Amino acid sequence: MSNIPVYLTAEKHHLLLVGATSAAMAKLALFMNTGVRITLVGLGTIEAATAAGLSPEQTGVDTLSIHDRPFAQDDLNEKTLVYIGVEDDITEERILRLANARKMPVNVIDKPAKSNFITPAQFTRGPLQVAFSSGGVAPVFVRRLRSSLERILPPSLGVLADAAGNVRGKIKSIIPDGTRRRLFWDRLYDNAGLYADMEQSEVERLVVEAAKNHRVGATTGQVQLVGAGPGDPDLLTIKAHRALQQADVIVYDRLVSRDVLALARRDADLVFVGKREGEHGVGQEGIHKILVEEALKGKRVVRLKGGDPMLFARAGEELDALREHDIHTEVVPGISAFQGIAASTQIPMTDREYSSSLTLVTGHLKDGAFKDWARLAGEGQTLAVYMGVRGAPKISAGLIGEGVKGSTPVAVVENGTRANERRFYGTLSTLPELVKENAVKSPALLLIGDVVKNARDLNLDKYLPLLQAEAV
Numbered sequence: 001m002s003n004i005p006v007y008l009t010a011e012k013h014h015l016l017l018v019g020a021t022s023a024a025m026a027k028l029a030l031f032m033n034t035g036v037r038i039t040l041v042g043l044g045t046i047e048a049a050t051a052a053g054l055s056p057e058q059t060g061v062d063t064l065s066i067h068d069r070p071f072a073q074d075d076l077n078e079k080t081l082v083y084i085g086v087e088d089d090i091t092e093e094r095i096l097r098l099a100n101a102r103k104m105p106v107n108v109i110d111k112p113a114k115s116n117f118i119t120p121a122q123f124t125r126g127p128l129q130v131a132f133s134s135g136g137v138a139p140v141f142v143r144r145l146r147s148s149l150e151r152i153l154p155p156s157l158g159v160l161a162d163a164a165g166n167v168r169g170k171i172k173s174i175i176p177d178g179t180r181r182r183l184f185w186d187r188l189y190d191n192a193g194l195y196a197d198m199e200q201s202e203v204e205r206l207v208v209e210a211a212k213n214h215r216v217g218a219t220t221g222q223v224q225l226v227g228a229g230p231g232d233p234d235l236l237t238i239k240a241h242r243a244l245q246q247a248d249v250i251v252y253d254r255l256v257s258r259d260v261l262a263l264a265r266r267d268a269d270l271v272f273v274g275k276r277e278g279e280h281g282v283g284q285e286g287i288h289k290i291l292v293e294e295a296l297k298g299k300r301v302v303r304l305k306g307g308d309p310m311l312f313a314r315a316g317e318e319l320d321a322l323r324e325h326d327i328h329t330e331v332v333p334g335i336s337a338f339q340g341i342a343a344s345t346q347i348p349m350t351d352r353e354y355s356s357s358l359t360l361v362t363g364h365l366k367d368g369a370f371k372d373w374a375r376l377a378g379e380g381q382t383l384a385v386y387m388g389v390r391g392a393p394k395i396s397a398g399l400i401g402e403g404v405k406g407s408t409p410v411a412v413v414e415n416g417t418r419a420n421e422r423r424f425y426g427t428l429s430t431l432p433e434l435v436k437e438n439a440v441k442s443p444a445l446l447l448i449g450d451v452v453k454n455a456r457d458l459n460l461d462k463y464l465p466l467l468q469a470e471a472v
C-alpha cells in the first residue's frame with residue numbers, strides 16, 4: 001500500500017481516541033505532548049490513563065480531556081482525526097462505519113487494512129521529527145532503520161537544536177562569516193553528546209561560549225584521526241561511523257577492514273596509503289603531505305587507522321604535521337586489537353587469580369625497542385605484543401632468558417574479531433613453532449600470561465599436559 005507523507009499541524013487538529021487498551025494508551029503517550037487536542041472516550045479510560053501516568057492531573061497537559069463512558073456518535077463531531085483502540089469487534093466496526101460515513105481520517109490501531117491512514121514509526125530530537133514507513137511491507141527493516149538512526153542522532157541533539165534556535169542571532173554576530181559559521185555548527189552537532197543531560201539554558205550558554213572560542217585554523221578543512229577498530233564493523237564507535245559518513249576524503253591503510261570501509265560515504269575519495277606486496281607505499285612523510293594538502297583544500301578528511309588511533313599508530317607525528325599547518329584536528333577513539341581479542345577469545349586481560357597488570361608493547365625489534373624483557377612478563381602479569389609475529393623467536397628467547405617460565409601460556413590471534421579470525425594456543429617456549437607451523441600472518445596479536453588459560457576455546461585436555469610437562 002503506498003502512502004502520502006504528510007505532517008499535520010498539531011494545534012489545528014482535534015483527535016478522538018476511543019478505547020482503554022494498552023495500544024490506545026501508547027497512542028495517547030505518543031501524541032499528548034504535541035499540542036494536539038485529544039478527547040479520550042471509553043469505559044475504563046480514566047483508570048487506564050492514570051495507571052499509565054498519562055492523566056491531565058499527573059502530566060499537567062491541558063489539551064487532553066477524558067470521558068469514562070461508552071463511545072457515542074456525537075463524539076465524532078468537530079474531530080479531525082479518529083483512532084480506534086477498543087477490544088470488541090462490534091464497537092470497532094460501528095465507530096469505523098460512522099467515521100467512514102463522515103469521510104474522516106480514521107485509524108484502527110494495528111489494523112492498517114481497515115484504516116485510511118497510518119502512524120509511521122517515528123522519533124523526535126527537539127524540533128527534528130523523523131518518520132518512517134515501508135507501507136507495511138517491511139516492518140522489521142523499518143525498526144532497524146529507526147534504531148540505527150536513533151543511535152546516530154543522540155537525544156542531546158534535540159536540546160542542542162532547540163538551544164541553537166534560540167541563540168542563532170547571537171552566533172551570527174560572533175561569527176559573521178557564513179562558511180566559518182557553518183563549520184562551527186557542523187562541529188557543534190558532531191559533538192552533541194557533550195551536551196547530554198544538560199538544561200537548555202546551560203546548553204545555550206555553552207554554545208555562545210564555544211562560538212567565542214571558535215578557532216577555525218588556516219582552513220575550513222579538518223582532519224579526524226579515527227579508530228577503525230580491529231575489523232568487525234559493529235565495533236566502530238557511533239562517532240567513528242558518523243565521521244565516515246561525513247568525510248570527503250578517507251585516508252586508510254592495510255589494517256582497515258573492507259567491511260569498515262564499506263561504511264564510508266559513497267562519494268568520498270578513498271586514498272590507500274599502506275604498503276602493497278613488493279611496493280614501498282607513500283611512507284609517513286607522504287601521508288602527512290596528503291593529509292595537509294586535502295585539509296588545506298577545505299576538505300573534511302578522515303585518517304582511518306586500525307584499532308585505536310593513539311596506540312602504535314604514529315598519531316603523534318601526524319598530529320604534529322597538521323598542527324604545523326594550523327589545521328583543526330580531532331581524535332575519535334577505537335577499540336584496540338587487544339580489546340577486540342579479549343572479547344572474541346573471552347580472555348580477560350586481568351584476573352583476580354592470575355594477573356593484576358597488563359602491558360601493551362610493540363614486538364618490532366628494530367632500534368632495540370623491546371629489550372627490557374624481565375620487566376615485561378612473568379607471574380601476575382599479562383603482556384599483549386603488537387607486531388610480534390616476525391620477532392616471535394626472539395621474544396620467546398628473550399623472556400625465557402630473563403627467567404620467565406617457558407610454560408607461561410600464550411595465545412596467538414590472527415585477524416582478531418574478523419570472520420577469518422584464527423586462534424592458536426601454546427606456551428612461551430613453543431611460541432616460535434606455533435607461529436611457524438600455523439603460518440601466522442599479520443595482523444596478529446600475541447598474548448602472554450596465565451590469563452590465557454581462561455580462553456573460551458582452549459582445549460584443556462591437550463593443553464594442560466603441555467603446561468605441566470614444561471613446568472617440571
Ligand SMILES: C[S@@+](CC[C@H](N)C(=O)[O-])C[C@H]1O[C@@H](n2cnc3c(N)ncnc32)[C@H](O)[C@@H]1O
Nearest residue numbers: 230307308311336337386387415416443444445
Ligand atoms: C601498527 S599496529 C596498530 C595497532 C592499532 N592501532 C590498535 O590499537 O589495535 C598493528 C598491529 O596491531 C595488531 N592488530 C591490529 N589489528 C589486529 C587484528 N584484527 N587482529 C590481531 N592483531 C591486530 C597486530 O599486532 C598488528 O601488527
